[in-house]
Each structure stands twice: as structure tokens, then as C-alpha cells.
């Protein structure tokens with residue numbers, strides 16, 4: 187189904203410059219880059235293009251904000267937490283504007299943008315609650331020793347984020363970093379810098395001292411690389427593709443061996459057992475892949491279905507996929523917006539072509555959905571084999587690949603037979619089977635009778651090439667503090 191309404195509210199673009207030291211700056215090289223509306227393919231505005239010189243400037247500001255005598259370093263934990271709560275409140279205050287801005291720039295339906303913003307505000311508040319609970323340990327030593335640890339901020343943290351959840355990825359990065367008392371240079375994705383720049387204004391309004399959060403829009407090879415290879419940035423956190431994650435880790439190692447945390451892609455399995463309630467299984471599998479136009483690192487993109495229910499599963503899934511409303515994300519009826527840009531759009535269509543050529547059966551979709559913009563119809567392939575490209579590579583588009591199994595031992599091996607390990611799901615009424623899978627699946631998150639049930643208080647991250655380090659929850663703090671051991675001799 188496609189939405190016929192093509193109207194969009196006039197969203198005023200308020201900020202297009204580089205945010206350093208709580209001030210707006212023009213790019214050092216005098217250049218700007220276009221930001222495109224993925225629903226139309228048309229330019230929204232030009233944004234200042236950050237390069238190495240701008241990152242250098244941001245690092246100087248951040249370094250100053252991190253001076254041992256700076257206001258930020260002298261804040262009581264509770265004061266830091268209060269600023270974070272204020273920022274969360276401002277996100278909620280401006281939710282209507284911010285959701286429209288996010289939808290204009292990213293293309294996700296407005297209700298989805300609102301959901302992301304509420305979750306982001308909750309995330310910042312969750313970490314605001316941690317500021318006075320980041321504690322070390324006392325450790326038994328010799329009779330004349332007192333040994334304890336302190337958890338200290340790392341310092342200047344570079345954060346490079348993707349375009350699929352622009353505000354939420356920013357919140358996941360800012361929350362734990364600020365809670366631990368770090369200072370930040372954040373580089374939004376070049377496709378979606380607008381909501382991050384608006385949030386910069388909210389950060390200033392909340393009262394964060396200058397230099398604590400700096401936002402430098404720009405591309406990956408120049409601006410992102412300037413962050414990951416910088417000699418005076420102490421840590422880099424990255425979310426995006428495996429290919430770039432490796433470059434970030436390499437640049438970090440070759441420069442100053444800065445700390446690295448990576449949240450990368452996936453090819454996550456969802457296993458549907460023969461005893462599953464079929465309606466429930468179909469709806470979970472649908473949500474697992476099609477949420478956010480399938481631009482989701484945990485997308486359940488390999489749907490393994492037991493042979494006994496396979497045909498029925500396919501028929502019901504096709505029925506459900508056809509009810510999905512693809513089109514103008516400002517229309518209340520729309521459930522799926524466009525892909526982010528022309529290159530993703532073309533890449534996804536070429537994956538669909540490869541699925542057909544390698545012998546999978548196209549059950550529905552498989553083509554663009556609207557004349558303008560980067561819309562793709564929800565697509566389902568049956569008869570998918572493990573060695574097909576669509577079963578091995580991250581598509582990041584609305585393509586459900588359904589694979590058949592009849593042995594649980596076998597499907598476990600197949601599910602684990604990938605270099606990724608971000609998420610995995612299993613749908614079954616047999617809790618022992620569900621928990622056995624939970625134990626044996628190689629993934630950072632396993633959902634039993636659910637999928638993508640991510641919450642701020644539970645850690646999230648990857649096994650294998652899906653990354654290292656964890657975001658969210660108490661574990662998410664570990665990426666943002668150093669552990670110092672203090673040994674006191676009691677003379």
C-alpha cells in the first residue's frame with residue numbers, strides 16, 4: 187500500500203553551523219554541504235562542513251572545559267545530573283518541532299520520531315540518575331595498606347554516529363559520557379545533522395558550560411577520520427558499518443591508542459519454532475525486520491522458520507507486509523518512510539536483484555514504492571539458502587529473508603554461522619528450548635518471545651564483528667571511565 191498524501195509541514199531550519207564552545211561557527215574551509223530530504227530527494231538546506239581544522243578547534247574547547255579547575259570538573263555530581271535532566275526536559279518540551287525536523291531529514295514517520303525522542307529523553311535521565319553512583323571499590327591489601335579504586339572520566343571523547351536513529355544514537359552516546367564527567371566532540375552523520383544541531387542549542391539552554399559538548403557536522407573520511415585519528419582525543423565511540431568500524435579502530439591505534447568502543451552491524455537471526463503461536467510469530471518477525479524501514483542494526487534479517495509452519499508463515503507474512511503503508515512520513519497513516527538516500531536505495535534494490543538471481547522466491551514487494559524519494563516496498567523472499575548474498579550480508583533495507591529448518595541443532599549452527607553477533611530472537615512456547623537457545627546463540631542480546639526489546643537499563647552491543655564494548659545500562663558507563671587504583675601506605 188502506498189500513502190497518497192505528499193504534504194509536509196514547513197519545518198523551519200534554525201541551526202546549520204558548527205557548535206563549538208556553546209557558539210555557532212562557520213567552517214574553517216568556507217564550505218557547506220547539502221542535506222537532502224529522503225522523501226523527495228530534494229535539498230533541505232546547506233550545513234557548514236566540518237573538517238580537521240574545525241575538529242582541532244573543538245578539541246581545544248573541549249580540552250579547556252576538561253581542565254582540572256574548570257567549572258565542569260568542579261561540579262558536584264548532583265549538579266551534573268540536574269543539567270542532564272534539564273536537557274531531557276527540553277527534548278520533551280520541543281518534541282513536536284524536533285519530531286518534524288527528524289522526519290524531514292531522516293524520513294521516519296512522525297510518530298516514530300516522537301518515540302525516538304521520548305526514548306532519548308528517558309536515556310539522558312536514566313544516566314542522570316547514575317552520576318552519584320559511579321563508585322569504586324576498597325580492596326584488601328597488606329595490613330598497613332589502604333587500597334581503593336576511583337572511576338574517573340576519560341577526558342575528551344569523540345563520538346561518531348549514524349543516520350538511522352539520529353537523536354537516539356546521540357542520546358545513547360551523550361548520556362553515559364556526561365554522567366561520567368567527560369567532554370565531547372560529536373560528529374553526526376552527514377545525511378542527518380539537523381536534529382543534532384538543534385539539540386546543541388538545547389544543550390546550551392540547559393546550562394552546560396562552554397566546550398563540554400561540541401557538535402561538528404561533516405563527512406566520514408575527512409571529519410570522522412579527524413576525530414578517530416586525533417592525537418588529543420582520548421576516546422572514540424562509533425556506531426555504523428563494520429567496514430568503517432575497522433577504519434576507526436585502526437586510526438585510533440595508529441594515532442594515540444585512544445580507547446575505542448564500536449557498535450556495528452548485524453545479520454541477526456530470528457528462530458520461529460514449530461510450537462509458536464503463528465499470528466504472534468508473524469507479527470514479531472514483521473516488526474523485527476521492517477521497523478524503521480529496516481534501517482536498524484539489530485534488524486531480524488534472517489527469519490528461520492520451522493518446516494512444519496513454513497508455508498503458513500509465508501502466506502500470513504505476505505498478507506501483513508501488504509498492509510504496510512509506505513509513503514509520506516508526515517501522513518498519520520504511514521508506517522514506513524523512505525530509505526535514507528539514493529545510494530542505500532540502489533544498494534537495496536541490487537540486493538533484491540541478487541536474491542532473485544540466486545534463486546530465492548520473491549513473494550511480495552521487490553521494487554520502488556513511489557515516484558519520488560527513496561521508498562521501497564516491503565519485500566519478502568522465501569526459499570532463501572544460507573549461502574545466498576541476501577542471507578549473508580547486511581542489507582539495511584526492507585527485505586525479509588525466510589529460511590527453512592527442521593532440526594534445532596542444525597538451526598543453531600546456521601544462526602551462529604556468521605561473522606556478526608548483535609541480536610538474536612527465538613519464538614517458542616517451550617521455555618527450556620527458549621533458554622537453551624538464549625545460552626547458545628552468539629549475540630550481545632537474545633530476545634525470547636520478543637524481538638529488539640531494547641531498554642535504557644539493559645546493556646546493548648555485539649559479539650564478534652558486531653563490535654565491542656556495551657552501550658546502555660550500568661555496563662554502558664564502563665566505556666566512559668578509567669579505573670584508577672590508589673594505594674596508601676599507613677605509616
Ligand SMILES: NC(=O)c1ccc[n+]([C@@H]2O[C@H](COP(=O)([O-])OP(=O)(O)OC[C@H]3O[C@@H](n4cnc5c(N)ncnc54)[C@H](O)[C@@H]3O)[C@@H](O)[C@H]2O)c1
Pocket residue numbers: 346347348349350373374375376404405406407409410411414425426427428430431433434449450451452482483530580581582
Ligand atoms: N549499526 C548501525 O546502526 C548502522 C548505522 C548506519 C549504517 N550501518 C551500515 O552501514 C552501511 C553503510 O551506511 P553508511 O555508509 O552511512 O555507514 P558508515 O559506517 O559509513 O557511517 C556511519 C558514520 O561513520 C562516519 N564515517 C564514515 N567513514 C568514516 C571514517 N573513515 N572515519 C570515521 N568516521 C567515518 C560517517 O560519517 C557516519 O557518521 C549500511 O548499509 C548499514 O549496513 C549500520
